[in-house]
Amino acid sequence: MSNDSAHSPIPHTANAPATESAFALRNALKQNQVQIAHERLFEKLGQQLFSHGWSESLLQWVLDELSGQFGAPHALISQQHAGALKILAQRGNTYPVGARIPMLGALALWLKEPITFEVHTQYVASLWTLQPPAGTAPTLHCYHLPIAVQQRAVGLLALMTSNPLSPANLQLLHSLCGLIGFALQQSTRTATSIDDSVLQKLTPREREVFALLPSGASNAILAQKLGISPGTIKIHVERILSKLDLRDRTQAAVKAVEAGFSSDGL
CATH class of the missing domain: 1.10.10.10 (Winged helix-like DNA-binding domain superfamily/Winged helix DNA-binding domain)
Structure with a gap:
């Protein structure tokens, strides 16, 4: 009886490192898959820009890819013009492409120049047709990221995600905001518009x-x-x-x- 008692803890202590090791392996594989998805996003974006240049369809593709990778059923990319944000690409419960949203309140503060890259998580009703349930814990996380070139406002990227974004994900979005900002600035310069x-x-x-x-x-x-x-x-x-x-x-x-x-x- 005493021998059985002495040996009984052994299976428990032996399984713990194996369980932790399996968890670490799964986590590493998951992170690797995420990294591959991010790299493919930049790879295809670069190829499309090289071969065909910037287009609204490419912008929508970028937003669709981000929405899929980050679990964001609601998302938009907008361009600043004359005191308003024009929707250029969208998914889910936001306004249609072409709609213009006046830059008031929080939006005006976020895009006040000179702009530094910040992630804003405040819900802004003017951007979305989705209203969060009153009196309950939020089921979606809001992320609003300024699009700028040389600290000058160009637009806004907004996502509503089912899970919080990691620092690595936010870093990816920061890089994309820079690319999108440069492309939008160039397209604005070449477009025919009012003086x-x-x-x-x-x-x-x-x-x-x-x-x-x-x-x-x-x-x-x-x-x-x-x-x-x-x-x-x-x-x-x-x-x-x-x-x-x-x-x-x-x-x-x-x-x-x-x-x-x-x-x-x-």
């Missing part, structure tokens, strides 16, 4: 109103969208017409379309 000096005549709030004019919405609807009164919207429209030397609201809407703003901006 920036025209938009410079408008205040930030006037630019936001100007960007929404192609929608044809009433002052009341625009006021609700921007969180101000219809009377204030009317004043902004009158100032826009005066500063841009336009006769009426229709001409202003046409000028806004020429600037790249679309009718689905609401």
Whole structure:
């Protein structure tokens, strides 16, 4: 009996290192697979840029790959222009491609120049059509990363993930934000658009109103969208017409379309 008792702990102590070793091996294999997926992402991105250059379809592919790798059912890539963020690629419960979101509140702070790379986890209702359940623990983690070139704002990458992102994942996103920023900056330089000096005549709030004019919405609807009164919207429209030397609201809407703003901006 005493001999059996003396030998009984041996199987337990022998299995513990084996279990830890198997766990470490599985974890190492998983990390290796993640690294391979990241490398393939950069490899294909580089090949596509080399052969075909930048395109909106490539941008959507990048977002789809990130969403798959990081378990992000909701994601978007947006470009800053005239006080708003234009959706260039999207997945899940956010606004459609082409929609413009005024840069107010947290968005304006995050993209205030000079920009340093930071990861913002605050939920911003204006970016998403998904509302988190009230009074419950969040099931999705929000990540908003500025896209910039030489500390100048270019846009915003946003993801909602089912699991927290690791420092290695955030480092990958940082690198991609740099590549995307450079590509967007180059595409903006070559695109035909309104002279920036025209938009410079408008205040930030006037630019936001100007960007929404192609929608044809009433002052009341625009006021609700921007969180101000219809009377204030009317004043902004009158100032826009005066500063841009336009006769009426229709001409202003046409000028806004020429600037790249679309009718689905609401």
